[in-house]
Amino acid sequence: MGYIIWVNDVKAARNLEKYGCVHYISRRMHYVVMYLYTEKAEETLKNIRRLSYVRKVERSYRNEIKTEYTKAVPDQTQFYGI
Incomplete structure (x- = not known):
């Protein structure tokens, strides 16, 4: 299960590694x-x-967002000679 944790101090945020798997830390x-x-x-x-x-x-x-797409519209590039 993924979580976003908003922090005040980025250096202290490295201590979160003991609670789970830290995937990314945004310094900005x-x-x-x-x-x-x-x-x-x-x-x-x-x-x-x-x-x-x-x-x-x-x-x-993020895991609930649909990531498989269907092509309901035909490809138009063949009409333009690409």
Whole structure:
């Protein structure tokens, strides 16, 4: 399960590695993308929210976005000679 954690201090955000798998840390926008085990997510998030450098925790909906596309419109490039 993916989560986006907004932080105040990026250096302190490296400590989040002990709670799960840190995928990305944005230094400019001050957020961390990390993955947690679904079974332990609630109790881990409770511990993460207690940290002084954490502003907000959001769940990532990336795995729910449709990634398989269908080609409903015919290819128009053959008419233009490409």
